[in-house]
Amino acid sequence: HRHVEELEDYLGDVLLELPQWRRTMALKIRQLDTDTISLAIEPLLAELRDKYQAVDDVIAYLSDIKNNLEITIVDCLMPGSSLEAQANSSKKLVLIEQYAPNILVDHKQESGAPVVYEPHPIYQNLFGRIEYANDQGTLVTSYRRICAGSLHQANGGYLILDAEKLLTYPFVWDGLKRALQSGCIEIESPYSELGVNTITLKPEVIPLNVKVILVGSRDIYYLLEELDNEFNEMFKILADFDNYIPLNRESIQQFALLMMKQAADSGARPLTRAAIEGLIEHSCRLSENQHQLSARINDTLEIIGEANLYCRQAQADVIDRAHIEQALAAREYRNGRISQDILEEMLDGTILIDTEGEAIGKINGLTVLEIGGSCFGSPARITTTVYPGSRGIVDIEREAELGQAIHSKGVMILTGYLGHFYAQQFPLAISASIAIEQSYNLIDGDSAALGELCCLISALTRIPIKQSFAITGSINQYGEVQAIGGVNEKIEGFFRLCKARGLNGQHAVIIPSANKRNLMLKQEVIDAVADGLFSVYTVSRVDEALELLTGEIAGEADSDGNYPEMSINFKAISRLKEISEMASEDDKEESAL
Known part of the structure; x- marks a missing residue:
């Protein structure tokens, strides 16, 4: 037993140093591993x-x-x-x-400054985001799941954004201003300002040096300028692009090259000279000016693809003018359901529009209707009644809350015209009502003012107006006829009705002289005018329109302000004077009572 006890004591002394040996060995092994x-x-x-x-x-x-x-x-x-x-x-x-x-952005040195367009500028796409993975029901992330935004990609260069989309998505506009003002990008949750923190990582702030280009309409620019005081400080340079391109030798050459390039890039067949001429005419029609191309080039480029389809169906080698006209006619047919329905209602008498004969206090005005992507012209009957009294000229559209401000202004000008030309020697006393018949929607614009005035004078003088005419134009108080918009659509709208009823050489349209440069009519209208079946007259004064509509002399005032007897203006003054005297007699009788 004594030997066993000695052995146990010896082992106990030795084993006390074993943990130290193990620690020393582990350290040496770790050091060896580290060195290796x-x-x-x-x-x-x-x-x-x-x-x-x-x-x-x-x-x-x-x-x-x-x-x-x-x-x-x-x-x-x-x-x-x-x-x-x-x-x-x-x-x-x-x-x-x-x-x-985690390489957020990689720009090669020889590539120059980055130019990035972000088509979908939501907060995460613009400022970056942190993605998560599902690990056994738990969302986990790491620095490898930090994703760059468009600001990171455009850092050191240019970022192009759609202003309208930018303002549509929440938190984006304020976040963009904050990043540009602070000069840094911070990847964070847009909801952190609301007290909702969904970010588990906090990436470092990245210095920002970028030029932001906002692309949008003038309305959005003026809206931001008015409502955001910081807008002009941050976006100091405005580039206002025109809607039109002057038509000259250089622009025609560039337009033709662009059309040919589009045809080649899209796989379409080559364009002939006549086809390019047709596209130029279509572009001028879109701009409503003989001397300008429309800057909406895409509208013209789309025609090439449709024309190419008709070219292939005809098994032609090149796209000619006929194929361009087919494509335009097909587009008008697809968008023309409403205009065709209105035309049919005019032909069956549901909508009352006369194209023959004469009538007192009735005239064919011209309107333009814009519904969705469709824009077309249509005639509308204007009627006027005149009776003794001093109520003035009543705009029935305004009274019914269908007439908008500009249309009401045009009607008010009529009183100024009557007073200036007819009521210099006696007080103007008249009661009249003006209406655009069978109109059940809002009406705006002053292009009916010339027609309303001629109709008013017809009702006043009892002189009939030719119903084969239609008229459009704005006027001022001195009888000068002013330009209007949509002149091509208006002429073609009346032409379609006359053609459907049969052209007889008496049908015509009266437009302002200032709109001559805006005439880009369809070929069928031009051919009808050339054959003497249809006419387009331009006038610069009200008297010219009255003579065309009535076939009588309007008459010019002499040095004393008197008009020739039996002229339209003489009859108008006589009738107004008669009404004024009747009103004066009524006032005297009321005073006597």
Whole structure:
């Protein structure tokens, strides 16, 4: 027993030092592993340090990787580690997730300043986001799931945004202003300002140096300028593009080259000279000017694709003018359901429009209707009644709350015209009502003022107006006829009705002289005018329109302000004077009572 006790005492003394031995051994093994790992990775890191020695952030990043790799390799890749039983691909994935850099943006040095267009500028697409992965029902993330936004991609260059879309999405406009003012990009949740924090990582703030270009309509620019005090400070340069391009030799050449390039790029067949001429005419029609091309080039380019279809159906080698006209006619047919319905209602008498004979206090006005993408002209009957009294000229559309401000202004001008030309020697006393018949929608614009005045004078003088005429034009108080819009659509709208009923050479349209440069009529109208079946008259004064509509002389005032007897103006003055005297007698009788 004594020997056993001695052995136990000896072993006890020896084993007391065993934990220390184990610690010493573990430290030496770890040091050995560290030295081995350093020897293995140092050549790789040295090569990277030499390559990026001018970039301090990369050098610091490589140093941190080296220090952490020594721990990771021992813990995960050495025998006995937690990942020892897993495949090499799994081990490699762990290292990639932990150490591979997350390249948000990569710009090659020779590529120049970046120019980025963001078609969908929601907050995450603009400022970046942090993505998450589902791991056994738990959302996890890492720095590898930090995604760049358009501001990161355009940093150091230019970012192009659609202003209307930018204002549509929440938080984007305020976030963009904040980034531009602070000069940095911060990836954060847009809901953090509302107290809802959904971000588990906090990426570093990135310095921002970018030029933002907003593209949008004039309305949006003026709206931002008025409602946002910081807008002009941040966006100081305005580029206001015109809607039209002057028609000259250079612009025609560039337009033709663009059309031919579009045909080649889209796989369409070549365009002939006549086809290009047809496209130029269509562009001038869109601009409503003989001397200007429309800047809406895409509207013209789309015609080429449709014309190419008709060209292939005809098995032609080139796209000719006939194919362009087919494409335009097909487009008008697709969009023309409403205009065709209105025309049929006029032909069957549902909508009352006369194109023959004469009538007192009735005239054919011309209107333009815009419904969706369809724009077409249509005649509308204007009627006027005149009776004794001093109520003035009543605009029935305004009283019914269908007439808008500009239309009401045009009617009010009629009183000024009557007073200036007819009531210089006696007070103007008249009661009259003006209406655009069978109109059940809102009416705006003053293009009916000339027709309303001629109709009013017809009712006043009892002189009939030719119903084969239609008229459009704005006027001022001195009887000068002013330009209007949509002149081509208005003429063609009346022409369609006359053609459907049969052209007889008496049908005509009266327009302002100032609109002659806006005439870009369809070929069928031009041919009808050339054959004497249809006419287009231009006038610069009200008297010219009255003579055309009535076939009588309007008459010019002499030095004493008197008009020739039996002239239209003489009859108008006589009738107004008669009404004024009747009103004066009524006033005297009321005073006597």
